[in-house]
Amino acid sequence: MFAFDRLVRAMDEHVAAGRIREQVFAQIGSGTYVPKAMPFERFVDKARFDELMASADCIVSHAGIGSIATALEHGKPILVLPRLKRHGEVVSDHQVATARRYAERGYVLVAWVEQEIPAALERLDGFLPAPRHANVDGIAARVGDFLRDVQSGSE
Amino acid sequence: MKRDHPFRPLKLVAGASTGGHANELLILLQRAPSFWPAMPQAYVTSMQIGERSFAAFDKPVYVLGEADRTKPLRSLHVFFRALRVAWRLRPDVVVTTGSLPLALFCFWAWVLGARIVWIDSVAQVDRMSASGRFVRLFADLCLVQWPEVARSQRGTEYKGELF
Numbered sequence: 252m253f254a255f256d257r258l259v260r261a262m263d264e265h266v267a268a269g270r271i272r273e274q275v276f277a278q279i280g281s282g283t284y285v286p287k288a289m290p291f292e293r294f295v296d297k298a299r300f301d302e303l304m305a306s307a308d309c310i311v312s313h314a315g316i317g318s319i320a321t322a323l324e325h326g327k328p329i330l331v332l333p334r335l336k337r338h339g340e341v342v343s344d345h346q347v348a349t350a351r352r353y354a355e356r357g358y359v360l361v362a363w364v365e366q367e368i369p370a371a372l373e374r375l376d377g378f379l380p381a382p383r384h385a386n387v388d389g390i391a392a393r394v395g396d397f398l399r400d401v402q403s404g405s406e
Numbered sequence: 407m408k409r410d411h412p413f414r415p416l417k418l419v420a421g422a423s424t425g426g427h428a429n430e431l432l433i434l435l436q437r438a439p440s441f442w443p444a445m446p447q448a449y450v451t452s453m454q455i456g457e458r459s460f461a462a463f464d465k466p467v468y469v470l471g472e473a474d475r476t477k478p479l480r481s482l483h484v485f486f487r488a489l490r491v492a493w494r495l496r497p498d499v500v501v502t503t504g505s506l507p508l509a510l511f512c513f514w515a516w517v518l519g520a521r522i523v524w525i526d527s528v529a530q531v532d533r534m535s536a537s538g539r540f541v542r543l544f545a546d547l548c549l550v551q552w553p554e555v556a557r558s559q560r561g562t563e564y565k566g567e568l569f
């Protein structure tokens with residue numbers, strides 16, 4: 252798991268300064284910043300992760316599709332801070348686009364800079380994520396039609 | 407291009423890079439038995455560690471190696487590995503959710519006569535991936551997972567999303 256020190260440090264500093272009063276638990280990955288004010292683990296296994304996810308009121312994470320999908324699956328409001336290329340956190344700014352698109356559909360809230368996190372967290376308190384129903388069958392059916400066409404020789 | 411033996415069962419190969427792309431493919435494969443005339447006879451992924459994601463299907467899994475646009479030498483290595491795997495499998499159809507290693511595999515499979523189904527990642531929210539835009543040149547079916555992307559890219563369809 253890649254480091255995201257900017258988010259870990261910001262969360263830790265907001266907790267230390269009392270700007271975040273909620274009980275926080277962080278999974279910090281391979282970063283070099285070591286939190287002082289919030290409990291953390293570098294990696295948690297799947298069982299522990301699911302347990303933490305179930306007990307959480309809300310999630311704060313990078314704007315990765317996996318994290319967003321996991322939070323939505325569990326019906327938890329999620330605040331995302333996009334990883335940025337200029338900080339060496341990713342090779343392209345695709346998380347900015349992801350955050351913008353999911354936010355405009357009402358799925359997530361976004362903090363564009365670390366300083367916005369505490370204010371965004373307050374908004375997250377009353378934020379009900381729009382339900383997302385992935386239409387997997389739509390894709391499976393289209394591919395199935397194509398396969399049948401190939402099989403019958405009409406494609 | 408018509409298949410030479412119409413009564414031979416369809417040789418279907420599914421593939422995805424290890425990680426998010428593989429997760430998307432696995433979600434699709436869960437629903438495939440209800441919609442597809444046949445399940446894949448082999449799987450292709452990018453990393454050794456990703457092999458076990460496909461272990462439950464009890465079919466051979468081939469590993470191409472990791473590549474991205476920023477590592478041309480690695481990509482060249484994967485390009486030739488993809489040829490070897492495509493030569494060995496000779497699929498009729500390849501279904502993939504990306505990324506670059508699978509695009510290279512699709513290219514060789516297509517050269518060897520396969521039909522290509524490319525499903526661009528849900529992470530591509532504004533435009534098709536670079537790999538997708540390359541594969542689109544010869545793919546038979548290109549699906550994207552946001553209506554906005556389908557509108558911006560000719561020859562692609564939006565039919566739903568994998569998550």
